[in-house]
Amino acid sequence: MDTPLPKAAPVRTASLGKREQTKAQNRELILDAARQVFAELGFGATTVRDIIRATPLASGTFYNYFKSKEEIYQAIQDDVALAIRPRLREERLNAKSVEEFISSTFRTFFEFVSEDRVNFQTMRHSADTSRFRVDTPETIAGFAELREDIEKAIAAGLFPPVDADYLMAAIVGVAFEIAERIAHRPDHDPAAAAAFATALFLGGIRTLPVAAPLTAGTA
Amino acid sequence: MDTPLPKAAPVRTASLGKREQTKAQNRELILDAARQVFAELGFGATTVRDIIRATPLASGTFYNYFKSKEEIYQAIQDDVALAIRPRLREERLNAKSVEEFISSTFRTFFEFVSEDRVNFQTMRHSADTSRFRVDTPETIAGFAELREDIEKAIAAGLFPPVDADYLMAAIVGVAFEIAERIAHRPDHDPAAAAAFATALFLGGIRTLPVAAPLTAGTA
DNA sequence: AGCGGTCCGTGACACGTCGTCAACTTTCCG
């Protein structure tokens, strides 16, 4: 569609040859279809056939790109984890105090997930009867990174010498569980959630911010 | 096997008739098989056929007792939740202080899961690549109960007026995530884990117990 | 341009699981 280029050099620059091009295109085609179908049906109800049907491709082609439903789901999740992991790490490494370390972690995480429609839609659909969380290699690496950063912070005297493994687990547990609650609430408010989690980790229950009185619950 | 009872009354007392008897027996047969197969294969890899094959029954019979793999899994999980829920509730209602409320919750929960082989085996197997948690109706009711108890504790002046929903989520998140870590560690120590979680909720990171120096991590 | 080699999309295939159902067996009760 650009300049027709009389017939000159079959440049190996921008387009890497038709082969590579359709390969990348097909991969994106399948991934997009998968994201959509997962969001619509949930992970459990989705079949490889559903995904490939949402695509102009044949069923066999799927297996040239992914081994199974599990693998493509992992690929999708990994993309998400890959997007947030460096941001989290950077903020933690720049942290000058426990406060900064904790609050930036929660703030960034909650902001991210409250913007990430697709992924949380998928989780929700399974929520009818059961909910599940998939920890991909990338996610697990992110957890390990958090633990390392905690250990570094301890070595630097920023944190008291606590059990880094348990502390990591506690942060992860609270982050995911509260993220779920954010998604369930009418007003998604990542900032308030981050304030809550941060106060909890810094000073415990007694220093938590007082709840808005509207949280009546029943009726 | 007891006294042969010449031919007297076909008593409707201890044994409720052969019909009811085999019905209950078959149900237990299927449930036992399911527990075993789930623990061996994990939830995802298990099929209804696998379960029924571990049984002397025919495939159609399964569906007289459970609608699907999901439903029987829920039934199993519900049994577990049913066993621990009243204990947790009782301890919380007897709590005279924030300390008691929090510490008894974590202690009871961690002790329970560290004894519950079957259930955590199942979770583990999926852990190769992905992990998941199923929240059954009974489990969800347990969460709601925790939130109600928090609200009661706030009303009674035991807790400051915090966001009960978020606090519940935080407790649940930490409880499950740390339970997972306990299972992964060589020395299952529910008491230490409970002490950690309790200190976190009562006073925040700075009041956490100091870790045993052996937690080297690498090597 | 033309030509072999390679890559990869294609859809049919063999196999297994799913949930159902008509036929059969066992229990119940008058």
Next chain:
DNA sequence: CGGAAAGTTGACGACGTGTCACGGACCGCT
């Protein structure tokens, strides 16, 4: 004892799975 009700059985059609021989399009070389 005999008929009705309850429950078990295994075969069945529909569907999903992963594979593979085929064939057409692309690549690089002459």
